Amino acid sequence: MAPPSQTVSELRSLLAVRFPERARKPCGGVPAAVRPIDDALGGGLPAGRLTELVSAVPSGGGQTVVAALLAATLAARQRMALIDGADGFAPEAVPAGMLRHLVWVRCRAPEQAFAAADILVRDGNYAAVVLDLRGCAERALRRTPASAWYRLQRAAEGGSVAVLVQTTSPLVPAVPWRLVLDTPLSLADVDAPRDAVADRLAVRTERSHPQAIELAG
Amino acid sequence: MSYAVLSVPDFALHALRRSDPELCGQAVALVAGEGRKARVAAASPEARGIVPGLAAALAMSRCPGIVFRRRDPAAEVEAHRLLLGAAFTLSPRVESTCGGCCTVDLRGADPARTEALMRLVAVELAGTGLPARIGAGATPLLASYAARCAEPVLVVRDPRDFLAPLPLAFADPAPAQAEILRGWGIATLGGLTALPKAEVGRRLGSEGVLLWERAAGETLRVLRLVEPARSFAAEWAYEPPVESIEPLFFKLRRFAERVALELRGAGFVAEKLSLTLLLEDETDHRREFRLPEPGADVEGWMRVLNAHLGTVRTEARVAGVRLVAAPARPPEKQDGLFDAGLRDPASFWENIARIAAIVGDDRVGTPALADTHRPDAFVLERPSEAVTPSVEAPVHPPCGPTLRRFRPPWPVRVVCDAGSPCRLEGGRLEGDVRAALGPWRSAGDWWKPQAWAVETWQVELAGGGVYQIACMDAGWCVEGILD
Numbered sequence: 001m002a003p004p005s006q007t008v009s010e011l012r013s014l015l016a017v018r019f020p021e022r023a024r025k026p027c028g029g030v031p032a033a034v035r036p037i038d039d040a041l042g043g044g045l046p047a048g049r050l051t052e053l054v055s056a057v058p059s060g061g062g063q064t065v066v067a068a069l070l071a072a073t074l075a076a077r078q079r080m081a082l083i084d085g086a087d088g089f090a091p092e093a094v095p096a097g098m099l100r101h102l103v104w105v106r107c108r109a110p111e112q113a114f115a116a117a118d119i120l121v122r123d124g125n126y127a128a129v130v131l132d133l134r135g136c137a138e139r140a141l142r143r144t145p146a147s148a149w150y151r152l153q154r155a156a157e158g159g160s161v162a163v164l165v166q167t168t169s170p171l172v173p174a175v176p177w178r179l180v181l182d183t184p185l186s187l188a189d190v191d192a193p194r195d196a197v198a199d200r201l202a203v204r205t206e207r208s209h210p211q212a213i214e215l216a217g
Numbered sequence: 218m219s220y221a222v223l224s225v226p227d228f229a230l231h232a233l234r235r236s237d238p239e240l241c242g243q244a245v246a247l248v249a250g251e252g253r254k255a256r257v258a259a260a261s262p263e264a265r266g267i268v269p270g271l272a273a274a275l276a277m278s279r280c281p282g283i284v285f286r287r288r289d290p291a292a293e294v295e296a297h298r299l300l301l302g303a304a305f306t307l308s309p310r311v312e313s314t315c316g317g318c319c320t321v322d323l324r325g326a327d328p329a330r331t332e333a334l335m336r337l338v339a340v341e342l343a344g345t346g347l348p349a350r351i352g353a354g355a356t357p358l359l360a361s362y363a364a365r366c367a368e369p370v371l372v373v374r375d376p377r378d379f380l381a382p383l384p385l386a387f388a389d390p391a392p393a394q395a396e397i398l399r400g401w402g403i404a405t406l407g408g409l410t411a412l413p414k415a416e417v418g419r420r421l422g423s424e425g426v427l428l429w430e431r432a433a434g435e436t437l438r439v440l441r442l443v444e445p446a447r448s449f450a451a452e453w454a455y456e457p458p459v460e461s462i463e464p465l466f467f468k469l470r471r472f473a474e475r476v477a478l479e480l481r482g483a484g485f486v487a488e489k490l491s492l493t494l495l496l497e498d499e500t501d502h503r504r505e506f507r508l509p510e511p512g513a514d515v516e517g518w519m520r521v522l523n524a525h526l527g528t529v530r531t532e533a534r535v536a537g538v539r540l541v542a543a544p545a546r547p548p549e550k551q552d553g554l555f556d557a558g559l560r561d562p563a564s565f566w567e568n569i570a571r572i573a574a575i576v577g578d579d580r581v582g583t584p585a586l587a588d589t590h591r592p593d594a595f596v597l598e599r600p601s602e603a604v605t606p607s608v609e610a611p612v613h614p615p616c617g618p619t620l621r622r623f624r625p626p627w628p629v630r631v632v633c634d635a636g637s638p639c640r641l642e643g644g645r646l647e648g649d650v651r652a653a654l655g656p657w658r659s660a661g662d663w664w665k666p667q668a669w670a671v672e673t674w675q676v677e678l679a680g681g682g683v684y685q686i687a688c689m690d691a692g693w694c695v696e697g698i699l700d
């Protein structure tokens with residue numbers, strides 16, 4: 001009988017041959033320019049995957065992550081989409097020059113946000129797509145069938161876009177990475193440089209699936 | 218080859234079939250005449266055993282389920298415009314010879330390229346439900362003979378070999394001439410042209426000479442050229458009015474195919490589409506689509522139109538539809554050395570249009586700050602094609618957590634102590650204020666009726682969370698959260 005390690009290795013090889021699309025190596029990542037998040041994810045938001053960022057407390061720093069991602073994608077001359085489920089993005093909160101690569105979708109309902117995400121994730125022109133569901137009615141989000149999330153994950157897997165889903169409570173089933181912001185910022189942070197605020201965010205890793213990368217490798 | 222002829226056999230029948238989705242795959246016959254005198258003028262391939270000239274009653278007994286229709290002049294006009302549009306993609310010198318036939322002057326064109334183009338045009342026309350045959354030759358007459366024999370494209374390089382086996386009927390002899398020639402044992406064009414032209418003239422007169430010239434394909438004539446389309450519009454009236462979306466899609470696709478061909482023939486692309494649904498209650502539903510990537514791609518147009526029509530609800534049935542394309546010159550662009558363009562521009566703009574159909578035109582785009590200090594003032598602009606690198610650091614580097622707005626702002630009652638907020642009550646947000654920063658006062662547009670003034674505070678609640686609250690004319694509200 002073969003040793004277990006050899007069996008697992010053979011099984012991985014077999015899976016990689018039978019399901020090449022599943023074994024596709026994530027093509028790089030998109031640095032979020034938020035050190036705790038990049039550290040937790042091993043370098044940045046993984047391309048071709050969904051990452052869920054749960055803002056478990058008010059002022060957890062989720063919007064600061066969006067602002068940092070805007071700056072990072074612009075520095076890399078990449079395009080970013082923000083699907084704003086509750087229409088909460090404030091353009092005046094980021095420097096004007098940092099908006100020109102952003103496509104902002106102002107949704108009125110979660111259904112619109114899902115429909116837009118389904119389209120944009122398949123579009124090959126974006127490096128990062130942020131699906132911000134904070135502020136959406138919790139009941140409406142809970143009604144979202146799991147199949148919608150799986151569909152989004154499958155769509156992301158086919159491309160090179162990094163998808164960041166922002167929620168206020170864990171929502172995405174079988175998401176490879178789920179990070180939680182569970183320490184609120186305070187008024188003392190208001191005068192600190194935003195980069196410093198971002199680097200101080202308290203990020204807890206609730207779920208990570210390194211084996212997804214391992215399988216690909 | 219100097220001339221080409223685009224011809225559609227059974228043009229009236231094909232024009233009718235491409236205008237009515239119910240006739241797809243059906244046995245259809247065009248009939249002429251009334252009552253017992255009604256005769257089949259043309260029949261679709263599905264109508265087996267039905268030949269032109271057959272009495273309608275007999276046709277019905279031979280082919281049960283056959284659909285009889287009369288000619289539809291509007292459908293024929295639409296189909297002929299499509300054919301003309303296709304002809305203009307070959308050359309700007311086009312004659313509208315007759316319904317379902319046009320002649321193109323190809324002199325000066327590259328023969329190899331033109332032949333390849335003709336094959337493409339034939340495929341494209343067949344795809345739109347108009348199976349055209351295209352013939353090319355040294356004279357318009359020779360090209361028309363070639364079109365009659367083409368499957369679907371035929372270029373005549375050696376006229377003598379081509380004409381020799383063709384039946385004499387191709388040259389359209391008068392009945393008396395045909396009788397005489399039959400007596401001479403001549404049944405083909407080659408047989409007639411084998412005779413000396415002068416001898417034929419001596420025996421059959423000037424009419425005989427003309428027939429000989431037609432048989433030799435030598436007849437030259439001046440083409441009556443038509444101008445390419447300058448307005449790119451199509452309109453259709455439904456009788457009876459329609460309630461579902463499928464007939465609209467079908468007709469819009471036909472329109473789009475024709476208008477796109479006309480645009481291409483005139484050297485244009487569409488930058489804007491205008492769709493009007495004429496409703497039964499004499500109102501209308503209008504919508505304009507600006508195509509961010511100007512083009513003449515039918516599929517792209519249809520995606521934009523379908524995305525919109527999928528969301529349209531009208532009070533009355535649709536009695537007509539109109540599609541207008543605004544022409545523009547094709548865009549020419551060159552990528553920059555340091556900016557990053559779109560990987561797939563067509564997909565990008567199509568997806569933007571699809572999302573605009575979902576959330577609304579005014580709710581997708583790139584935000585830009587408006588030239589005012591009024592809170593939450595911005596405009597959404599068309600996304601740029603290229604992402605240019607950031608060259609300048611912002612004058613005021615951003616500080617602190619980022620604001621996330623509540624739209625509309627949450628009304629709240631604020632209890633103040635010594636002029637500073639100390640508690641929020643009565644709204645979606647309640648709690649004691651642990652710390653507060655402010656006030657920041659701003660005002661503007663005082664010379665206008667829309668004058669505004671606002672006093673803003675940032676407060677941290679005891680239960681956690683930093684919020685931005687504002688006092689305006691309407692009272693206090695929570696503008697958003699610093700997140």
